[in-house]
Amino acid sequence: MDKLKLFILTESRKKTLPLLVSWKEKFYLAGGTGLALQIGHRDSVDFDFFSNNSFDPNIKIKELLKHFDQKSFSVTQIEKNTLSILLNSEIKISFMTYDYPLVKPLISSEYLNIASIPDIACMKLSTIMQRSALKDYVDLYEIMKIYNLEQLLSFSKKKYPTIDLAVILKSLSYLDDIVDEPLIYKDEKSKPSLDVLKKFFQNEVRRYFDKII
Known part of the structure; x- marks a missing residue:
């Protein structure tokens, strides 16, 4: 596909992208940000990541601590197969299991896999x-x-x-x-x-x- 429409992201969100690459193979981005990165119609503030597989949110927190300082994020939701955090008091990042098939292949980019x-x-x-x-x-x-x-x-x-x-x-x-x-x-x-x-x-x-x- 053409290059992602990164202009829809604030500078702080752009700087977060390289830190998200660790989850590229396990999670894909969807939601408004996933769409806006493809068509560039509006700003979008949340990163909503989905996976077909189950995951332990407590293990996910430990993984996040390898990339983010503990003081830089707070957990806003945690339950089975779901984790949401607020990074630097402004960037909402969510991980969740979504057990439905993809109808089209994922869009692969440098840092993210994105739903079609x-x-x-x-x-x-x-x-x-x-x-x-x-x-x-x-x-x-x-x-x-x-x-x-x-x-x-x-x-x-x-x-x-x-x-x-x-x-x-x-x-x-x-x-x-x-x-x-x-x-x-x-x-x-x-x-x-x-x-x-x-x-x-x-x-x-x-x-x-x-x-x-």
């Missing part, structure tokens, strides 16, 4: 079934400039065989309870308003139904 756009799209669609956060709809809006809704639903069925596509379509159609949040677009002129998002997804869902009926 189709895989991140599937995870975003799964997420909006449970919560209504602006960032997820904004990310899906940008993804759907590359893949249409029919393709994304096909990817989702492959990743999550038992997923209810009707619930996804309902979640895309109803944005009235969306939780607003500040998002920094690299080009503020192209930042979609909530009304634009609502009309876009409603039209896409309507177009999908027109095609299959």
Whole structure:
């Protein structure tokens, strides 16, 4: 792929990248940062790492101590197969087991393996079934400039065989309870308003139904 869009990261986050290489073979980056590094649409602040394998979070903490000073990070969440830390009081890094297959190969870069756009799209669609956060709809809006809704639903069925596509379509159609949040677009002129998002997804869902009926 083309070079990663590192301009979406703050300088402190860029400096963290070389320290993350130790987990490249065991974990892959996804979430908003994984997407933004590929398409460069907005700033993203969290590093969300996933693995198909189980892991002991206490062992992970010991590994982190080999790379980070103990005073530089605090543990914000720890449970089976899940660990979240806050580095230097500003950088959230999470590790979690995610036992679902990849629909496309990982994107390999110097310091990270990154989930493909189709895989991140599937995870975003799964997420909006449970919560209504602006960032997820904004990310899906940008993804759907590359893949249409029919393709994304096909990817989702492959990743999550038992997923209810009707619930996804309902979640895309109803944005009235969306939780607003500040998002920094690299080009503020192209930042979609909530009304634009609502009309876009409603039209896409309507177009999908027109095609299959």
